[in-house]
Amino acid sequence: MATDVERAEQRPETSRGAAVAALIWAVLLAAVVGTWFAARRWWFPELASQQGAQIDRLFTTIFVIIGIVFVLVHATLGFVLWRYASRGGGHRAASWHENPRLELAWTVIPAVILVTLTVLGGSLWLRVHSAAPPGAMTVEVIAEQFGWRFHYPGPDGVLAPIDFRGDGRNTPLGLRAELAGAADDVVSRELYLVVDRPVRLLIRSKDVIHSFYVPHFRFKQDAVPGRVSQVVFTPTRTGTFPIVCAELCGVGHYVMAGTLKVVTADEFAAWLASQPTIGGVR
Amino acid sequence: MAVVQRVAHETATHHHEPTSFWRKYVFSLDHKVIGIQYLATSFLLALLGGLLAMGIRLAVGWPGQRWPLLGALLPSAFPNGVMNQGFYLNLVTMHGTVMIFFVLSTALTGGFGNYLIPLQIGARDMAFPLLNALSFWLVPVALIPLLATYFVPGGGPVSGWTAYAPLSAVPQAAPGSGLGQTLWLISLGILIIAFLFGSLNYITTVLQMRARGMSMMRLPLTVWAMFITAIISLLSFPVLLAATIMLLFDRHAGTSFFLPAGAVIGGRVIEAGGGDPLLWQHLFWFLGHPEVYILILPAMGMVSDIIANNARKPIFGYPVMVLSVACIAFLSFLVWGHHMFVSGMHPMLGTAFMITTLIIAVPSSIKTFNWLATLWGGKIRFTPQMLFAIGFVSLFVTGGLTGIVLGSPAVNMYFHDTYFVVAHFHFVMGSASLFAIFAGLYHWFPKMFGRMLDERLGRLHFWLALPATYATFFPMHFAGIAGMARRIYSTELYSFLGGLSGLNRFVSIAAFVTFVAHMIFVVNVVYSLVRGRRASENPWKATTLEWSVPSPPPHGNWGDREVEVHRWAYDYSVPGAPDDFVPQHVPAEAGAPARARA
Numbered sequence: 001m002a003t004d005v006e007r008a009e010q011r012p013e014t015s016r017g018a019a020v021a022a023l024i025w026a027v028l029l030a031a032v033v034g035t036w037f038a039a040r041r042w043w044f045p046e047l048a049s050q051q052g053a054q055i056d057r058l059f060t061t062i063f064v065i066i067g068i069v070f071v072l073v074h075a076t077l078g079f080v081l082w083r084y085a086s087r088g089g090g091h092r093a094a095s096w097h098e099n100p101r102l103e104l105a106w107t108v109i110p111a112v113i114l115v116t117l118t119v120l121g122g123s124l125w126l127r128v129h130s131a132a133p134p135g136a137m138t139v140e141v142i143a144e145q146f147g148w149r150f151h152y153p154g155p156d157g158v159l160a161p162i163d164f165r166g167d168g169r170n171t172p173l174g175l176r177a178e179l180a181g182a183a184d185d186v187v188s189r190e191l192y193l194v195v196d197r198p199v200r201l202l203i204r205s206k207d208v209i210h211s212f213y214v215p216h217f218r219f220k221q222d223a224v225p226g227r228v229s230q231v232v233f234t235p236t237r238t239g240t241f242p243i244v245c246a247e248l249c250g251v252g253h254y255v256m257a258g259t260l261k262v263v264t265a266d267e268f269a270a271w272l273a274s275q276p277t278i279g280g281v282r
Numbered sequence: 283m284a285v286v287q288r289v290a291h292e293t294a295t296h297h298h299e300p301t302s303f304w305r306k307y308v309f310s311l312d313h314k315v316i317g318i319q320y321l322a323t324s325f326l327l328a329l330l331g332g333l334l335a336m337g338i339r340l341a342v343g344w345p346g347q348r349w350p351l352l353g354a355l356l357p358s359a360f361p362n363g364v365m366n367q368g369f370y371l372n373l374v375t376m377h378g379t380v381m382i383f384f385v386l387s388t389a390l391t392g393g394f395g396n397y398l399i400p401l402q403i404g405a406r407d408m409a410f411p412l413l414n415a416l417s418f419w420l421v422p423v424a425l426i427p428l429l430a431t432y433f434v435p436g437g438g439p440v441s442g443w444t445a446y447a448p449l450s451a452v453p454q455a456a457p458g459s460g461l462g463q464t465l466w467l468i469s470l471g472i473l474i475i476a477f478l479f480g481s482l483n484y485i486t487t488v489l490q491m492r493a494r495g496m497s498m499m500r501l502p503l504t505v506w507a508m509f510i511t512a513i514i515s516l517l518s519f520p521v522l523l524a525a526t527i528m529l530l531f532d533r534h535a536g537t538s539f540f541l542p543a544g545a546v547i548g549g550r551v552i553e554a555g556g557g558d559p560l561l562w563q564h565l566f567w568f569l570g571h572p573e574v575y576i577l578i579l580p581a582m583g584m585v586s587d588i589i590a591n592n593a594r595k596p597i598f599g600y601p602v603m604v605l606s607v608a609c610i611a612f613l614s615f616l617v618w619g620h621h622m623f624v625s626g627m628h629p630m631l632g633t634a635f636m637i638t639t640l641i642i643a644v645p646s647s648i649k650t651f652n653w654l655a656t657l658w659g660g661k662i663r664f665t666p667q668m669l670f671a672i673g674f675v676s677l678f679v680t681g682g683l684t685g686i687v688l689g690s691p692a693v694n695m696y697f698h699d700t701y702f703v704v705a706h707f708h709f710v711m712g713s714a715s716l717f718a719i720f721a722g723l724y725h726w727f728p729k730m731f732g733r734m735l736d737e738r739l740g741r742l743h744f745w746l747a748l749p750a751t752y753a754t755f756f757p758m759h760f761a762g763i764a765g766m767a768r769r770i771y772s773t774e775l776y777s778f779l780g781g782l783s784g785l786n787r788f789v790s791i792a793a794f795v796t797f798v799a800h801m802i803f804v805v806n807v808v809y810s811l812v813r814g815r816r817a818s819e820n821p822w823k824a825t826t827l828e829w830s831v832p833s834p835p836p837h838g839n840w841g842d843r844e845v846e847v848h849r850w851a852y853d854y855s856v857p858g859a860p861d862d863f864v865p866q867h868v869p870a871e872a873g874a875p876a877r878a879r880a
Contacts (some may be wrong), residue, residue, distance in 0.1 A: 094659035116658020215765030
């Protein structure tokens, strides 16, 4: 009894080849159309930071490159399946299996593209991690199961050292009025920032690892207990933006949302003045 | 001298065929039985892992929905019919753990590695058959604590398959971080020992037990991939083993490798301290990233051989294929930090890891182009294994490309831990590896069981599975671009994600279809084991050695035959040869002139 394979030796597989090629092309078409459709519905949240614009640009560059490669590879894959399906009978496949020039080409071309992307990516990475410009505001971000607190230095510009062991109702983050520089410090449940003013965030965690993610600003930074991580960015638009915890931190992970308000300098000053301070004085 | 060594080998490893049922099919030392046992185990666990995924999609697709039937069946997981948050996170944790460690790793290296290595290199068995049996039997031993997590107070672990400390280190951090997490760590530790036994065996076997004439550069790419994968396993798994032991010490012996002083977790003040949570991440990903290559390199090897066999054409650029696997293996040890771009690691380190990460795309793209070149000019037949191999290439390319986005650290700040990452690794390592496993099963099932799998069901399986896989994972890119974080039980608090509910539901339905599509394979296996057509010795007209013995091969593989290899594994469509393939054991005069390389 002849197996399917033996029959395939005699019978052409061209219609199967065409069908599989059509499937691969259909996947390709669906991916392209789907992306085009998604770009109108489910794309990035509206940008609100200076650094985010550069990240978006680099993403677009990479996206265009990988999009082209995706289309070319799938178009070619479909083509070879359609073109080189067995036509049955006596013909044989080609027997060549080396072509140094071709192999060199598809080693060097991807290498050149990837080196370019490395240079672009590396320089942007160092730029977003450069030191805070003078005049930057500093805010300490404290993550905990399952919420956010924000520690402002107050008019003296000094962030008093926090100690989670003393964290209590009247001593938030262990801050007591007697501590040097603590009296005018403010601990808030909402993050207020000033539009167009660079901010340096010092990100810490009280318990497990969390991640401070602001989609509209295009960045996230883990909050790791025992460490202080720093990010610097500049809000470019006033408004209210969500803060998301992006690192699994326990059963309440999904409710660990926060609020970021970007306001004008005057509004900020008024808000800060309205907040209770550690020393209880205005 | 060489002859003496050889004889010594054969007497040492050619154990007699056992006659009792238990020694023959259960506690067997035969690499073929052990390979099939590994495959069967991962097959069953794939069903579990798949069901866990369906649970995840139930929660993400219909957040807060009541499922009265599930509430009746699993009252603690679905109080009042609504899935609780802890159970959701446990689903996420167990799906990852089961699929990565117990399904893909065990099927590829344990299953195919065991079955194919001795047969393809012309050996009678593994170098250490007893170690091999021990390696397999440690898997059920590892499963006991893993499955026991469902029955302990506090329930199973909820810290994800990555088990980041301190969430996984302090029982007060989460309900599942109690006994459940300890059992999870013990399970993983035992499984790692199983993998180490296997790796030692594969490396020794490939180096020492090859048949006469089977030079390294005549090895089928499957064996090359298994060999290099074993080296990666042997070098990277011990690091995770050490990490799991250190974490167990932190949990139970009062050490603080991963616990910083001054943290207050669930009301417990960490006084000892001095540890660093990032140490766990470094140790975990030092294995974790090579691990994804442990899952993809054997897949690449098997797919290369299946593509060459079904295109009836020699694999294109064999030496480069070997070299690129070796390059990927080497680089795989230098990229782990790309999982930690936003962890607080020094930015300069991020730059270094970006460079290695993007460079590893070069050998990967070489392999892709070589597969296309192998197909070019071929005489392709579309067997089910070929369809799945083609699917593998497509999925690998799609998933690999998005890796370039994630490898750029500044862009990664946005995409890290979003659904974009979920889409990326489910394409490049989850689905691609799974498709390669199916390709391998369609290809080698006849050899394993002496019966053919049904081709029509095989085609139907592929035609449903590939579009459904794309429909499941491709839209996840968009959820990630929109900023949806992974491991989120519900997006209700994030109004900016409100527009994604339709997309999430679509993905869930596509995931259910994917699951059903793979069930066709289960039906096919059951049907074909009973009613399948008898397989001949070499139904695919393949060149490698396993196709020169009966299906299934006898104990000891070769009977009294002295296996000798005369050519490489890719003599397809050789001009002047009587057939369009010349098996490796055919002497130069009898078949066709052996190639210069062969």
